[in-house]
Every structure is written in structure tokens, then in C-alpha cells.
Amino acid sequence: MTDYQPATSRPWRPASCSWCGEASFDPGFLQDSGEGSQGALRWVTGALERGFFGGAKSFGRERRDVQGARCSACGHLELFVR
Numbered sequence: 001m002t003d004y005q006p007a008t009s010r011p012w013r014p015a016s017c018s019w020c021g022e023a024s025f026d027p028g029f030l031q032d033s034g035e036g037s038q039g040a041l042r043w044v045t046g047a048l049e050r051g052f053f054g055g056a057k058s059f060g061r062e063r064r065d066v067q068g069a070r071c072s073a074c075g076h077l078e079l080f081v082r
């Protein structure tokens with residue numbers, strides 16, 4: 001995991017909800033509590049390929065944190081990879 005780059009701590013927020021148009025968001029992220037995880041869901045660049053034992057291949061791929069913004073009016077989730 002030497003290429004893992006932690007995202008900045010400043011949350012990203014969209015200007016308005018793409019579902020209902022409200023402009024009030026709660027920042028957050030999708031937790032990954034699986035064995036060996038680093039706690040947060042990550043985006044891996046490139047199409048999903050599975051290895052011999054069924055795990056997703058990610059060796060040598062770019063990885064980034066997935067961050068979210070939840071609309072406080074309707075609950076719609078906007079996801080961003082930074």
C-alpha cells in the first residue's frame with residue numbers, strides 16, 4: 001500500500017443536491033470495516049478484475065479516498081473521489 005495518498009481533511013461539498021436542489025449537505029464517507037481495511041472505502045482506477053481467489057485486483061493501481069456529501073433535506077448521497 002505504498003502508493004496510498006490520504007485525502008485532504010477539508011470536505012468537498014456540491015453547490016446543490018442533484019436530486020432535490022437543496023444546498024445543505026452533511027459531509028461524510030463510506031466506512032469499510034472489513035478485515036485489513038484502512039477504514040474508508042477507496043476508489044481504484046481501472047475496470048474491476050478478479051484474481052484467482054476471487055479478490056479484486058488492485059496491485060499497482062491508483063487508489064483514492066471516496067468522500068461523500070449527504071443532502072440534509074432528502075438524504076441523497078453525492079460521492080466524490082479526490
Ligand SMILES: [Zn+2]
Pocket residue numbers: 017018019020021022071072073074075076
Ligand atoms: Zn436533496
